[in-house]
Amino acid sequence: MFGKVKSLRELFEIGVSYAYDCEKKLVEKGLPTMIEKAGSADLRSALEQHLRETRNHALIRGLGSPTYRSPSSLDTQAAAWSQKRVAAASLLDV
Numbered sequence: 001m002f003g004k005v006k007s008l009r010e011l012f013e014i015g016v017s018y019a020y021d022c023e024k025k026l027v028e029k030g031l032p033t034m035i036e037k038a039g040s041a042d043l044r045s046a047l048e049q050h051l052r053e054t055r056n057h058a059l060i061r062g063l064g065s066p067t068y069r070s071p072s073s074l075d076t077q078a079a080a081w082s083q084k085r086v087a088a089a090s091l092l093d094v
Contacts, residue, residue, distance in 0.1 A: 027055050 005011045031051040038044040 023054055023057055027051065 035044055035047045
């Protein structure tokens, strides 16, 4: 898989898509299961807070869209996102 990567940008975009996919899985199944099985109220509360934060991160990485996109379609999103970041960073130099 990484043998076919043609640029650092492409590698970055792959990394972003995998991170988003992992956060999606954590939000949908991982954290809710842990919350359900937590034996302590403090642990349950901490996991619930983590779930809220992770949902927010997933939305930010999804460019504000709550709908899930597969990693292959995220490549296009990651490219658009990174272009916006570069444009925003250039404004900071002013």
